[in-house]
Amino acid sequence: MEHLDIYLKADRDAVDKANNNKRCTMYIIYIKNISTDCKYTAKRRYSDFYELRNQILCLIENHCSTCDEHYEHIKSYPFPGRTLFPLLATQSSVIAERIDSLCLFLKDLLGHVLEGSDAQCTHTDATIRRKLIVEFLELEENNLMPRARPHPAESRTPVLHHRPMRATTSATIHRATSKSPRKPRVAADTCPRCLDKWINCLCEDDDDEVLGPQRHSDG
Numbered sequence: 001m002e003h004l005d006i007y008l009k010a011d012r013d014a015v016d017k018a019n020n021n022k023r024c025t026m027y028i029i030y031i032k033n034i035s036t037d038c039k040y041t042a043k044r045r046y047s048d049f050y051e052l053r054n055q056i057l058c059l060i061e062n063h064c065s066t067c068d069e070h071y072e073h074i075k076s077y078p079f080p081g082r083t084l085f086p087l088l089a090t091q092s093s094v095i096a097e098r099i100d101s102l103c104l105f106l107k108d109l110l111g112h113v114l115e116g117s118d119a120q121c122t123h124t125d126a127t128i129r130r131k132l133i134v135e136f137l138e139l140e141e142n143n144l145m146p147r148a149r150p151h152p153a154e155s156r157t158p159v160l161h162h163r164p165m166r167a168t169t170s171a172t173i174h175r176a177t178s179k180s181p182r183k184p185r186v187a188a189d190t191c192p193r194c195l196d197k198w199i200n201c202l203c204e205d206d207d208d209e210v211l212g213p214q215r216h217s218d219g
């Protein structure tokens with residue numbers, strides 16, 4: 001669970017509203033999802049951790065061989081024991097030991113449900129998910145999952161930059177299609193049609209287009 005950062009702190013001057021506002025030591029659970037940068041907190045007493053552990057053990061005991069393995073693992077975990085005298089629970093050494101042990105206990109249970117294999121018992125998996133995530137931490141499972149990574153093919157997709165196309169207007173098309181071959185340049189005394197001197201030109205004067213100066217007949 002490299003994407004989760006979990007640690008605990010102790011508030012010795014907390015007030016337990018459910019127990020006639022008596023002062024107690026409250027353990028504050030801090031959870032940060034590094035991949036999404038979301039943070040969550042929950043306040044629980046030592047007795048809440050103790051009850052969580054006992055409830056999970058009772059629900060998975062003697063269910064199947066897989067559940068029995070998890071039962072033995074959780075039962076043998078170095079969970080901090082209860083103190084005989086309430087004043088001992090407020091000592092710094094006891095609180096420091098509980099912070100370390102309870103934090104590792106949470107990480108171990110979360111690692112079971114978030115990184116467990118498909119071969120594990122669905123009963124154990126569902127039990128721990130409900131008791132730990134939903135009821136104890138009061139979170140949705142999606143909040144504890146890492147952010148989905150993009151597909152490698154999508155991350156390597158090049159970005160194509162297209163040059164803007166030059167706008168083509170009707171005037172541009174007209175200029176491109178209306179060009180005609182250049183007419184050869186001739187001297188002023190030369191007929192542009194037969195390229196002969198005007199005095200020798202035999203072109204008819206009644207043509208549709210007059211190409212050169214009019215020749216006048218005698219008389």
